[in-house]
Structures are given as structure tokens and as C-alpha cells.
Amino acid sequence: MLCYKTTPIDSHLPSPCTLLNTREYKSNMPCISGLRNKSYNNFRERLIQKPDIQKYYHDRGSNSLKPFIENQDINVYNQNTKTWDKSKVVDINLNKYRTYKVETDHGTLVRNRFHLKPSKQSSLGSSSSDHFQTTV
The missing domain is CATH 2.30.30 (SH3 type barrels.)
Known part of the structure; x- marks a missing residue:
């Protein structure tokens, strides 16, 4: 369970434990040392942008279906x-x-x-x- 909580959300956001407690937990997952000391000042904006980014990539491959008419x-x-x-x-x-x-x-x-x-x-x-x- 600790491995799941210490896994970063994405490449620009820290793990849920880091966001909650504002400190890094030890993990058995390999990590670049430069990323550990990274400050996450704008993580709230990034969390707000994440659904918009997902919507953008979903809408690229989707199309809307034409509506039907009565008696068709x-x-x-x-x-x-x-x-x-x-x-x-x-x-x-x-x-x-x-x-x-x-x-x-x-x-x-x-x-x-x-x-x-x-x-x-x-x-x-x-x-x-x-x-x-x-x-x-």
C-alpha cells in the first residue's frame, strides 16, 4: 500500500503522500535524485489542468454521431x-x-x-x- 501512495501521479506531480504531508517518503521504487528535491509550488494548477489534458487527448480520436429523424x-x-x-x-x-x-x-x-x-x-x-x- 505504501508503494501505491508513494508513486507519483504523473511526471509533473508528486505522490499523494508528498502532497498530503509535504515530505518525501522512502520507497523501493527507483527515482532520479534531482526529482526528489524538486519543489511543487504549482501542483494545484497542475491538478486542475489534468482533466482538461485528458479531455484533449480523448477528443482527438472521437467523433459525434449524427442524430436520427422520426420514421427513419x-x-x-x-x-x-x-x-x-x-x-x-x-x-x-x-x-x-x-x-x-x-x-x-x-x-x-x-x-x-x-x-x-x-x-x-x-x-x-x-x-x-x-x-x-x-x-x-
Whole structure:
């Protein structure tokens, strides 16, 4: 337990024991001697910045999903059979956790965007018929 408490939070912040008691504890972890005498005057600012830094690195690789519209054909994930079932959006509540009321063959479900994906038929839609016109 002492090893856990004496491990630094990150490369610019001291260990929790050092922050709490303002002194270094002995540890069996190797450490550069120059880091032991380092003063941590601005550790509060660094602790406040840490969530912002984590958010920056998380947001680099994430993207937001497009919202659905009512009566749009979609696929909903069935957790029992581990398959995607065809369904249709009945109602949208974007204010409350971006939830959608979905009508399936088995009844009405309430799901968030994570369990829903657009149907391939709805994405093709009428635009595919515009490209392939037959001439006689």
C-alpha cells in the first residue's frame, strides 16, 4: 500500500503522500535524485489542468454521431441474440441522454445512440434510383 501512495501521479506531480504531508517518503521504487528535491509550488494548477489534458487527448480520436429523424429506418442491437434487428424511430428525446423510442417487431424500446445504427436501405434510399435510370 505504501508503494501505491508513494508513486507519483504523473511526471509533473508528486505522490499523494508528498502532497498530503509535504515530505518525501522512502520507497523501493527507483527515482532520479534531482526529482526528489524538486519543489511543487504549482501542483494545484497542475491538478486542475489534468482533466482538461485528458479531455484533449480523448477528443482527438472521437467523433459525434449524427442524430436520427422520426420514421427513419434503423437497426437496433438485440442484446439477447447479439444481432442487429430492423426497426423504425418513433420518438426522439435529445435533451434526456439523446434517447430514441424505437418500434421493433417485438414491441417498443427506448435506446440511446450507442445501440442504434442507420439501416443500409435508408442510406441508399431514393438516391440510388436517380443514378440508375433506364433508357428505352
